[in-house]
Amino acid sequence: MNDKQSALVERLKIFEADSGKAINVKYDYPLSCCSTFRIGGNADAAAFPESPSELIEIYRAAVTAEIPVFVAGNASNILFDDRGYRGVVLFTTGMKSIGYDGEKIYAESGAMLTGLSSFAQKNSVSGFSFLYGIPGTVGGGLYMNCGAFGGEISNILTESTYYEPDGDEIVTIGNADHGFGYRKSCYQNSDKIILSAAFRAEAGDAEKIRSEMDERMAYRSEKQPLDFPSAGSVFKRYPGYYTSRLIEEAGLKGRTVGGAGVSKKHAGFIVNLGGATSADVKELIEQIKTEIFNRYGIHIECEIVFAPYC
Helix, strand or coil, X not given: CCHHHHHHHHHHHHHHHHHCCCCCEEEEEEHHHCCCCCCCCEEEXXXXXXXXXXXXXXXXXXXXXXXXXXXCCCCCCEECCCCCEEEEEECCCCCCCEEECCCEXXXXXXXXXXXXXXXXXXXXXXXXXXXXXXXXXXHHHHHHCCEECCEEHHHCEEEEEEEECCCCEEEEEEHHHHCCECCECCCCCCCCEEEXXXXXXXXXXXXXXXXXXXXXXXXXXXXXXXXXXEEEECECCCCCCCHHHHHHHCCCCCCEECCEEECCCCCCEEEECCCCCHHHHHHHHHXXXXXXXXXXXXXXXXXCEECCCC
């Protein structure tokens, strides 16, 4: 254990003594174990907070130890570097509380979107079925303004709460303050850490909602390569085009670099065929971008997030 790791441990011990609860932090931890891509080297530390207060304390401890922090949520749309991460990676899936007060549904940032959708259905709340089957968290969904089947999370959000490291404060903002756009929110390119969110709850028919959820999951199973590790759709939709269609028309379906390959089932996915590295994925992405530009004269952008090596 290096000096910075030791400083982190000492700072967290103080919190644990005061709170009476141990914090789950693992050192020299393989990020491939936590990524849906199953790719990534070791992090100096991987932390799994179970509450907003634990998350904030881990962040404060890392700052005290002068260790960088990267928030990964469920790491379902993240490509970790083969060299790992020289700092603390925060996985929020332990922060999974969901509640309903008759007017709004409240969820912590680590709650899974599929779980949120199921919770809404069980409480006869409509408008959440498009989230069913998305493998990310509430925090990740807000960060990317995730969407599917014509719906976006911005359409149902009323407010979110985040931790602001610069001021060491907790802030709540309304929907209009999120700067939502296509796969865009105010949380991108900022240090704000999403803690929780509240959603509009409109009454619906539980059986009808269940049917919608089942139909959408069946569609995903039929169209998407769910049998291989991946980080979901790699590229954003280019205005006026379906990017996956462009990739397929360019003859790139099935192309491989090392252990990474363009899915033969859905050209918008890059899958880990076995032993893929982040270098393999990045090289394949560059080949796709170059081919699409050469054929169509357009620059496509990535939807997946590249974690820094730091």
